[in-house]
Amino acid sequence: MITIKSPREIETMAAAGRIVAATLALVARHVRPGVSTEELDRRAEEFIRSHPGARPSFKGLYDYPATLCTSINQEVVHGIPSPKRVLSEGDLLSVDVGVWLDGLHADSAATFPVGRVPPEAQRLLQVTQAALMAGVGQARVGNHVGDIGHAVQEVAEGAGYSVVRELVGHGIGSSFHEEPQIPNYGKPKRGPRLVAGMTIAIEPMVNVGGPGIRTLDDKWTVVTEDGSLSAHFEHTVAVVENGGPPRILTLADRGPGVNL
Ligand code: MF3
Numbered sequence: 001m002i003t004i005k006s007p008r009e010i011e012t013m014a015a016a017g018r019i020v021a022a023t024l025a026l027v028a029r030h031v032r033p034g035v036s037t038e039e040l041d042r043r044a045e046e047f048i049r050s051h052p053g054a055r056p057s058f059k060g061l062y063d064y065p066a067t068l069c070t071s072i073n074q075e076v077v078h079g080i081p082s083p084k085r086v087l088s089e090g091d092l093l094s095v096d097v098g099v100w101l102d103g104l105h106a107d108s109a110a111t112f113p114v115g116r117v118p119p120e121a122q123r124l125l126q127v128t129q130a131a132l133m134a135g136v137g138q139a140r141v142g143n144h145v146g147d148i149g150h151a152v153q154e155v156a157e158g159a160g161y162s163v164v165r166e167l168v169g170h171g172i173g174s175s176f177h178e179e180p181q182i183p184n185y186g187k188p189k190r191g192p193r194l195v196a197g198m199t200i201a202i203e204p205m206v207n208v209g210g211p212g213i214r215t216l217d218d219k220w221t222v223v224t225e226d227g228s229l230s231a232h233f234e235h236t237v238a239v240v241e242n243g244g245p246p247r248i249l250t251l252a253d254r255g256p257g258v259n260l
């Protein structure tokens, strides 16, 4: 069932989303060679819990043990933070975080360079972020879920990369994963129709090599089958009334006068 959120619920999700964005910004400030992913996770959890009514969405979800997913280089998503995983110059680190606030969730991810990274890694980040924003731009009343995936796929494949197909974006609200699924590929005008008040997480995972993935023996970490580099960017958005581009709920609070 696809649930439509009230304006009030969307404001709560935007408040959760601002904590998500601030958490990613906090993590970004600590990403450097020599830092462990466990340290990043600890800082993120402490920061989220410092907000009254807020807690990490992931911890305990499907028995996941941490606040962040931290996925390095050929790891696509769901890497578990560990004191043994220490960042090195030239790595790419994907950080995914969700926050529950007063009964509703928001979800976002970004991939960060660790120090200086090779040109191909830099390009992968730019393309994956552009693919996300192309998908976001299609989340309008009257469009279909397939329009989002199609836009993501065009940008990623147009740059010579592949999109992961076995993992998808999702509706989000009082449950972390809600209907509909939001694939990062598709055909225009196919799939469920978008309606005002829908809140969805759009989250392209883009590989430099082929689209194939597999899960490691820890049962969580998803890696590229061919060992190629992967990036992940995600926003939670709300489809709005007037047919315009959606409200992005996982942006930093930039103060009054800025309504993005
Ligand atoms: N952000 C991930 C997603 O959208 C959620 C991680 S699920 C968890 O699917 F179980 F790892 F928390």
Ligand code: CO
Pocket (backbone or CB within 6 Å): 107, 169, 170, 201, 203, 234
């Ligand atoms: Co998500």
